[in-house]
Amino acid sequence: MKLIKKAVGSIRKLHKFSRNVIHGSLQFTIILYIFAFAAYYLAPYTPDYFRTMAYYTAALEIAPVTLGAGIIVALISDLALRKNEDNDDSSK
Numbered sequence: 001m002k003l004i005k006k007a008v009g010s011i012r013k014l015h016k017f018s019r020n021v022i023h024g025s026l027q028f029t030i031i032l033y034i035f036a037f038a039a040y041y042l043a044p045y046t047p048d049y050f051r052t053m054a055y056y057t058a059a060l061e062i063a064p065v066t067l068g069a070g071i072i073v074a075l076i077s078d079l080a081l082r083k084n085e086d087n088d089d090s091s092k
Contacts, residue, residue, distance in 0.1 A: 018078040025070020032063035 011019060036059035043052040 014074065015078045015081045017081060018074040021070055021074040021077060025067050025074075028070075029063045029067040032059045032066065036060045036063070 011022065014022075036056050039052050039056040039059065043049050043056065046052045
């Protein structure tokens with residue numbers, strides 16, 4: 001439980017754009033999981049069972065990668081945006 005609270009607390013310290021990137025990648029990951037499980041349960045009723053199962057496995061393989069890529073992009077953008085904010089504050 002402490003780990004989850006610590007992770008949420010550290011996300012709050014990120015730049016607003018970075019938080020939005022993580023939020024969007026999390027939403028897209030959830031949508032991919034929903035699509036995967038819908039394809040799995042609907043596969044017997046589709047004309048091409050094996051193609052539907054290929055969609056299922058592809059969505060399951062892509063979902064965690066999408067979340068990981070979103071976190072990486074958010075951290076890189078947080079570094080870049082905070083560096084620009086520091087430069088703007090020092091020039092005043």
